[in-house]
Amino acid sequence: MIPSEMICFSLYSANHAMQRVYQPVLAPLGLTYPQFLVLMLLWDKDGQTVGDLGRALQLESNTLTPLLKRMEALGLVSRLRVAEDERQVRVSLADTGEGLRGKADGITRCIFEACGVAEQELTALRDQVIGLRDRLRSDG
C-alpha cells in the first residue's frame, strides 16, 4: 500500500495544495495562512481569548503565542490581559487587521474558483471531511 492510496496522504497533500493556492493571494497582504485563519475568526467575533482561538483552530498556546506576537508586531492585532481573569489574554483587531477585513470576500471567492467545483459539491465534501475529522478527534 503506497501513501497516495491512503486517506491520510490525500488530506496531507490536499491541505498542502490548498495552502499553495492561498500563498500568492495572501503574500501581497503580508499574511501567512494561519494568520489569515486567525483574522477570519476575529472578523467574525472580535476580542476572543488565546484559548478561544486555540479551540477553534485546534492549536495550543505554544503555537499561538508566537504567532499572535508576530501579528501584533505587524499591527494586525493587539493583545491584552483580561481584567476579570488575569490568566487570559484577549486578542483584538488592530488597525491593519481591521483594514484587511474588506479583502476577505475577494480572497474566499478566489479560492472557491480555484477549487473548480460547484458550490453544492464543495459543501458536501467539506461536511464529509469535517465528519471524518470529528470521528478522529473523538477517538483520541
Added chain:
Amino acid sequence: MIPSEMICFSLYSANHAMQRVYQPVLAPLGLTYPQFLVLMLLWDKDGQTVGDLGRALQLESNTLTPLLKRMEALGLVSRLRVAEDERQVRVSLADTGEGLRGKADGITRCIFEACGVAEQELTALRDQVIGLRDRLRSDG
C-alpha cells in the same frame, strides 16, 4: 458563509486530526509522520532519488534534504550520489528502516479503525479529496 472559505479549514483541521492519530502510533517507533511517508514510498520502491520522493510528496529538496539527513542519522535510510548523474542522490532503506517494514500493515489498519468509517466510504472520500487536490494543483 462561502464553502470555499470552509473547505480550506476542513482540510487543515482534518489533516491535523489525522497527524494526532498517527503520533502515538509512530512515536514508539521513533518516527515522525513525514518520515513514515518517506518509508512507505521506499518500502514500495527502494532506491528512489530525492526528486522522486519530492514529486510523490510534493516537497522540495529544501524540506527533504534535512529530513533525509535526520533519517540517515537514525539508521533508517542511506543516501548516495547516483554514479551516472552525480547531481542526483539515491535514497535507500537501511537496516532500521527495513526492519520497520513489518509494522506498516498494523499501523495502517490502526489508522483505518480510528477513522470509524466503512472502507468503501473512506475510499470514496479519499478519491474526492484527491480530485479536489488535483484541480487545485492544475490551477496553480
Added chain:
DNA sequence: TGTGATTTGATCGTGTGCGATTTAATCAAG
C-alpha cells in the same frame, strides 16, 4: 482562611515546510 489542584499562557527545543539563493553536474548550441 489557607493550601493544593486546576487553568491559562508563555517558554524552550526539535522537526517540518517553503521562498530565495547557491553549488555542482549535465545538456545544448555553435
Added chain:
DNA sequence: CTTGATTAAATCGCACACGATCAAATCACA
C-alpha cells in the same frame, strides 16, 4: 571543445506545530 542554460540538491532564514515544562492566577474544599 566551450560557453551559457538547465537541472538536482543543498543551504539559509523564517514561520508554523507540538511535546514538555514553567509561572501566575484562580478555584475548590476542608
